[in-house]
Amino acid sequence: MTVRDLLVPYVDESLDEPALRAVEAMEIFADAHVAALVISALPAPIAAADATMSATAIATVISQVREEGARTAAKLRERARGRIEVQAVESWSHAAVDAAVAAARHVDLTIMAIAPRNRETALRNDILEGVLIESGRAVLALPAAAAPPKTFARVLIAWDATREAVRAVAQAGPFLERAEAVKIVTVDARATPRGLGDAPGAQLATHLARHGCNVDILNLDGQGRPASEAILTAAVDLDADLIIMGAFHHARLQQALFGGVTRTLLETTRAPLFLAH
Numbered sequence: 537m538t539v540r541d542l543l544v545p546y547v548d549e550s551l552d553e554p555a556l557r558a559v560e561a562m563e564i565f566a567d568a569h570v571a572a573l574v575i576s577a578l579p580a581p582i583a584a585a586d587a588t589m590s591a592t593a594i595a596t597v598i599s600q601v602r603e604e605g606a607r608t609a610a611k612l613r614e615r616a617r618g619r620i621e622v623q624a625v626e627s628w629s630h631a632a633v634d635a636a637v638a639a640a641r642h643v644d645l646t647i648m649a650i651a652p653r654n655r656e657t658a659l660r661n662d663i664l665e666g667v668l669i670e671s672g673r674a675v676l677a678l679p680a681a682a683a684p685p686k687t688f689a690r691v692l693i694a695w696d697a698t699r700e701a702v703r704a705v706a707q708a709g710p711f712l713e714r715a716e717a718v719k720i721v722t723v724d725a726r727a728t729p730r731g732l733g734d735a736p737g738a739q740l741a742t743h744l745a746r747h748g749c750n751v752d753i754l755n756l757d758g759q760g761r762p763a764s765e766a767i768l769t770a771a772v773d774l775d776a777d778l779i780i781m782g783a784f785h786h787a788r789l790q791q792a793l794f795g796g797v798t799r800t801l802l803e804t805t806r807a808p809l810f811l812a813h
């Protein structure tokens with residue numbers, strides 16, 4: 537299996553330019569087509585008017601956003617020199633996520649840098665989560681603080697036998713088949729009729745071994761810790777280059793209100809995350 541088609545939503549130069557450089561440096565993507573999607577999120581006139589902006593002020597802001605988007609796209613095209621396709625789209629701010637989701641549905645993988653959660657990064661975080669939940673495709677989320685390795689030699693699968701975890705493993709096939717070692721990690725695993733079975737991880741290990749993967753299993757006792765903490769500790773102990781996991785098992789509103797394993801990992805991981813919903 538090979539990754540042939542990549543999308544990098546380009547929302548913030550300080551975060552997305554390093555992500556684009558990382559994609560160019562990774563060996564697994566050497567032969568892939570890479571598209572940078574520059575999204576100009578225009579303020580919706582009605583919403584802006586409700587915020588007491590005048591029609592003239594709204595028009596000025598829209599013009600500035602368009603000009604900035606054009607400058608960013610032109611700068612990227614000059615930098616890429618044909619190696620990267622630059623796609624520029626305009627969208628009302630409330631529909632910017634939809635533009636990214638539509639593009640993500642037609643590629644193998646979307647790649648984004650992980651941003652801190654604050655007002656300034658709200659749009660790009662909405663795009664990451666929107667693409668992950670709604671596109672039907674996986675997302676490779678890169679920690680902004682550390683450059684990913686050229687190859688993902690040691691891969692950790694956070695396994696709970698849910699639909700989301702199955703989709704993540706299936707879509708991560710190109711990464712798993714190139715890894716030197718794959719560790720299946722469960723936390724507080726219990727046998728269930730549709731899920732883990734009496735030997736948690738064993739059936740998945742057998743399946744991956746048939747694909748030529750060098751697989752091992754680690755069943756962890758969480759010892760009262762959140763699953764996210766146990767997974768991150770295991771990733772550090774194993775010196776994992778990549779964590780593969782299913783994302784947002786529960787309703788998005790519930791995740792927004794109470795957090796969850798996915799959001800905690802996005803906020804604290806040192807290793808890239810391969811996520812699928």
